[in-house]
Structures are given as structure tokens and as C-alpha cells.
Amino acid sequence: MHDILINWAPQETRVAVVENGAVQELHIERTLERGLVGNIYLGKVARVLPGMQSAFIEVGLERAAFLHVADLHGGGHQHGHPARSDVAVPVPIERQVFEGQTLMVQVIKDPIGTKGARLSTQISIAGRMLVFLPQDTHIGISQKIGSHETREQLRTRMQRLTATTDGTGTGGFILRTNAEDASDAELADDIAYLRKTWNAIRALGVSKPTGTLLHEDLNLAERVLRDLTNEATQSVRIDSKLQFDALKAFGETFTPGSTAKLDLYKGERPIFDLFGIEEEIARALARRVDLKSGGYLIIDQTEALTTVDVNTGGFVGARNFDDTIFKTNLEAAGAIARQLRLRNLGGIIIVDFIDMVRDEHQQAVLAEFRKQLGKDRTKTTVSGFTQLGLVEMTRKRTRESLAHMLCQPCPTCEGRGQVKTARSVCYDILREILREARQFNPKEFRVVASAAVVEMLLDEESQHLAGLSDFIGKPVSLSTEPSFSPEQYDIVLM
Known part of the structure; x- marks a missing residue:
């Protein structure tokens, strides 16, 4: 509960x-x-890219959105393989859409980072128990719903209800898991609501200009x-x-x-x-997650993937080292699954559990991990242990992670997680002065830098600075700028 x-x-x-x-x-x-997922727009094809089998669509957003041939309604297939007549061959996108064309499109993935939103022309509208597919005619049933017999009974009921609700039977439906125990009246209400919503969207699509938002999710x-x-x-x-x-x-x-x-x-x-x-939100933004046993996780989110490292930390409670590792990994399996949900981490995820010698321990940890991930509303897939002892998994990504929503990269290190030492910046400055002395002939060079850098040039690096000044035959003065970051400096020609 x-x-x-x-x-x-x-x-x-x-x-x-x-x-x-x-x-x-x-x-x-x-x-x-x-978020834009589920939004329906009246778009205009800005550019067709045959090499990528994609098109850029203008829908009134900051960046042009992206439509791949696989997301065109109908799948864009034609029969007729060069060698086999029973194989469906994709119809190239350049034969299905053209620049300047008006298309009704739906967002299936939010813009993330520098990527525009991903679109589909296969429209779907979610209701309480049903998902309406106005361009299709079939009735789909969630595989999570009961037995084969239950699904067939629901399909028969839906066929009857969709045919009699308005006499037309237009549009297809997918039954969500919470439709399993729904009454005919509840299903009929959802069908009526969804068709009414679609009719309103279609009417707007005829009367509004391209770039118009036709429908927004709840x-x-x-x-x-x-x-x-x-x-x-x-x-x-x-x-x-x-x-x-x-x-x-x-x-x-x-x-x-x-x-x-x-x-x-x-x-x-x-x-x-x-x-x-x-406090839980604050913890969900930290790299380190402490486990009750004394072990801990380190979670690093990068552009390509997310890594999770499991460590025993101060946990020494078990009878021997193998048991300590096994118990830490078992606890970590549940904690990782929870953190993925909490932080809304998606894409490729690599988990580095502590190395286990016994195969039965590995299988038990993997089984526990899969069991804990079973609570996730978002689709996950888990591979077994690799040769290096890592577990690879994916978690469907549709919206920004919690960290990307609440935080931004550090303006000082720009997301690297580290900055140059004051000595490194001093040597950058000395090299730059020498470079500029070969091109320009000022009376004096003035260095403007952070307090730590200026202090080092006056103290530990003063001999090198004096030597450079003698070599170029020009005085070098120093000035502190409190607003400068540790790596920031400026060389002014006086």
C-alpha cells in the first residue's frame, strides 16, 4: 500500500x-x-533528410522536431523484396513526405539537451482506461491483463461497445491494465470522451495555421x-x-x-x-547514496550512460567476506531500483556490483535486482553479468531526469567535475604572455586573474614571472578580479 x-x-x-x-x-x-510528450501539433515539414530517413518538422517550438520514417503512420512498408515477395520493404521517407507539407504530429519524446522533440504521425490519446488510436481500427489488450480468455472477453465487449457507441465504430483502442474490471458503462464513457476529444482536435486541425498546439496532455x-x-x-x-x-x-x-x-x-x-x-530530494541529487548496512552507491550520470558503483564501505557485519559482499549487493539491488525511479534515470545504465566469487550469489543478486525493477512503471530490460562482472540494463527515457530538471552544469567546471590548479593556470598565463610578446609591443602586460592565481604568481611562481619579464624586456603587473573563476584570466596590453 x-x-x-x-x-x-x-x-x-x-x-x-x-x-x-x-x-x-x-x-x-x-x-x-x-513536458511535451502527448502533445499534438499541426506541423510543417521543414526539411527531408533521405540519408537519415528522417524529416525536420516545424511545430512552433524553439528547435525543429524530428520525425523518423519508422514513426510514420502505417509504418511506410510496401511488399516486394528483390529476392522474396513476402518481405515488406520500407517506403523511403522522401516518397512519403515533402518540404512544405502540413502534418498532424504527436510528441513521443521530449527535447533533451540539444536534441529536438521526437515526433510520430501515429496519433494516440490516453483516457482513464483506454488509449484511443483514431487512425487505426484494431482493438489491443494489455498483456498484463489476466488470462488469454479474459483478454478475448474484453476484446469482444469492446468490439460491441465501439460499434454501438455512435454507430460508426471508427478508430481503434488499446485497453490499459486498469480496464480489466471496468463495467460496460465505464468503458462506454471513456470511448465517448476520447472520440469527443479527437473530434475537437480534428476540427482545430482544419481551421488553425501550422505550428498550432491542437491538444495537450493532462x-x-x-x-x-x-x-x-x-x-x-x-x-x-x-x-x-x-x-x-x-x-x-x-x-x-x-x-x-x-x-x-x-x-x-x-x-x-x-x-x-x-x-x-x-531531504529526500536533496539526497536524490547527490552522487553518493548510503545503504543501511554501511555500504554505499556512487551514481554518475553522463551524456552517454549512467554508472552505478557498489561499495562495502564500513559494512563488516557478516561472518566472512563473501557473505559481506553478497549482503551488500542484495541491499544495493533494491536501493538501485529505487534510485532509478526516484531520479528518473533513463537510457543505458551500467551497474558495477562488488565482485562475487560464487555463481549462486551472482544469480541471487540478479534475481533480486529484476524483482525490484518489476515495481517500476517504466519499461526496463536487464542483461546478465558481463565477463567484467558488470550488469547492463536499459530504462526507457521519455522525460528529463530529476538532476537535469532541477540543476544545471557548474559554470566554473562546465560539468567536468574538476578545475585546473592555480599553478596550471599560472603556467597558461606565462605561455600566453610569451606568445603575445612575439606579436605585440606594448609598454606593459597586465594580468587580471582570480585571487589564488595572483597570490601564486606573487609568491611561489614569482621567480618564473620575473624571469619571463626580463626575457621579453617588459614589465608584468598583476591585478585581482574577485568575480573571476579559478580558470579565468585576462592579459591586458597597456
Whole structure:
């Protein structure tokens, strides 16, 4: 069982999923930085790139968005392989779209770093229990739903409901896991709502210019009721009366089963302070994660992948060293799975568990890791141990990680995590003065640098500075600039 806490402010909504007193998930949405996944735009093809089988689409965002041939509706396949007639061959993108063409597109991946948003022309609209596919006709059922017989019964019910709801039967549907126990009335309400939403989108698409946002996904608080609230949820507590009323109205319309769990928090202390979530957010931004046993994790997030290193630290509680390692790795397996959810880390993840001699220990740790990852709402895939004793895994990435959302690279080291020593900067300055002395003939060279660099030039490096001054035949003066970073300097020709 878990509780969901919602901390609302006009500029930001924060959601924490708490289970057994520990935060399992954190979701943050800023009003000015709302994610774009699910948004539907009327786009214009700016450029077709046959070599990449992609196109850049202008949708009114800061950067042009990206459409790959695989994300075109219908898959873009034609039959007719040079050697085999039964093989479907992709239709090149340059034969499907052209520059200046207007396309209705949906964002399937947010812009991350320097990459523009990724788009699809296969539109889908999520409801409470169903996902509507207006361009398709099939009925899909989540594989997580019960037995084969249950899925077939649901498919038959859906075929009946979609055919009789408005007499047309247009559009396809995918049943989400929470549709398993839904009544016909609930399914019919969702079908009607989704078709009504699609009709409104289609009408806007005809009347609006390119670059128009036609449809936006629900805000975070509404998605809590639609996606996060289930039978295991004890309560959904929110600290804003205004948003509580809005959520209650939304819930009564779309998620009547979850409205009873809504609770208005009226305490004087901020809701996140009361449950220690502010401290948890601070810990989720740190490199080091301490384990209860005395071991610890080091988590490093880079452009290409995320690495997690497991260390025994001060843990010496087991009978022998093998048991110490095994118990630390078992505890780390659960902690890593939780940290991936908490930090919303995605892409390639490499876990360096402490080397284990016994094969059964390796398999037990791997089984525990997979079990803990099974709690994740986001799709994960885990490989076994490599020859180097590493575990490779992937976690689907759709939105920015917590660190990327809340932090920015250090302006001093620009994300390197280290800066040059004062002595290194001194030698850079001495080389630069010599270089400039060969090109220019000023009366004097003035060095402007940080206090630590100037201090070293006046003290430990004063002999080298004096020697250089004699060699070039010009005086060199020093000036401290408090606002300069350790690596920053300027050489002024006087």
C-alpha cells in the first residue's frame, strides 16, 4: 500500500509516492517547463533528410522536431523484396513526405539537451482506461491483463461497445491494465470522451495555421488520478484547496473510483516537510547514496550512460567476506531500483556490483535486482553479468531526469567535475604572455586573474614571472578580479 502526496504552487506541482515511509517516486512539473510528450501539433515539414530517413518538422517550438520514417503512420512498408515477395520493404521517407507539407504530429519524446522533440504521425490519446488510436481500427489488450480468455472477453465487449457507441465504430483502442474490471458503462464513457476529444482536435486541425498546439496532455495533478492512483493507493493528499476542488471535479467526471481517496491537507507545516521529502530530494541529487548496512552507491550520470558503483564501505557485519559482499549487493539491488525511479534515470545504465566469487550469489543478486525493477512503471530490460562482472540494463527515457530538471552544469567546471590548479593556470598565463610578446609591443602586460592565481604568481611562481619579464624586456603587473573563476584570466596590453 502507498500514499500519494501532492504539493501544489502556481509555478510548480510536485508529487511523491510514499510506501512504508520511504519515497519511491518523485514527479515534478513546472508551469513554464511542462513536458511535451502527448502533445499534438499541426506541423510543417521543414526539411527531408533521405540519408537519415528522417524529416525536420516545424511545430512552433524553439528547435525543429524530428520525425523518423519508422514513426510514420502505417509504418511506410510496401511488399516486394528483390529476392522474396513476402518481405515488406520500407517506403523511403522522401516518397512519403515533402518540404512544405502540413502534418498532424504527436510528441513521443521530449527535447533533451540539444536534441529536438521526437515526433510520430501515429496519433494516440490516453483516457482513464483506454488509449484511443483514431487512425487505426484494431482493438489491443494489455498483456498484463489476466488470462488469454479474459483478454478475448474484453476484446469482444469492446468490439460491441465501439460499434454501438455512435454507430460508426471508427478508430481503434488499446485497453490499459486498469480496464480489466471496468463495467460496460465505464468503458462506454471513456470511448465517448476520447472520440469527443479527437473530434475537437480534428476540427482545430482544419481551421488553425501550422505550428498550432491542437491538444495537450493532462497536467501532473490530473495524471496522478488517471495513472498513479490504483487499488494499492491508500490516499491522495493535496495541500491546495483550489486544486483539491479542481481535482475532485475532474475525478468525478473521469476517475470516479479515485475521488474517495482524495484528501485535503490542512496542516500548518508544508506537506513535503512533514514527510521528510525535501531531504529526500536533496539526497536524490547527490552522487553518493548510503545503504543501511554501511555500504554505499556512487551514481554518475553522463551524456552517454549512467554508472552505478557498489561499495562495502564500513559494512563488516557478516561472518566472512563473501557473505559481506553478497549482503551488500542484495541491499544495493533494491536501493538501485529505487534510485532509478526516484531520479528518473533513463537510457543505458551500467551497474558495477562488488565482485562475487560464487555463481549462486551472482544469480541471487540478479534475481533480486529484476524483482525490484518489476515495481517500476517504466519499461526496463536487464542483461546478465558481463565477463567484467558488470550488469547492463536499459530504462526507457521519455522525460528529463530529476538532476537535469532541477540543476544545471557548474559554470566554473562546465560539468567536468574538476578545475585546473592555480599553478596550471599560472603556467597558461606565462605561455600566453610569451606568445603575445612575439606579436605585440606594448609598454606593459597586465594580468587580471582570480585571487589564488595572483597570490601564486606573487609568491611561489614569482621567480618564473620575473624571469619571463626580463626575457621579453617588459614589465608584468598583476591585478585581482574577485568575480573571476579559478580558470579565468585576462592579459591586458597597456
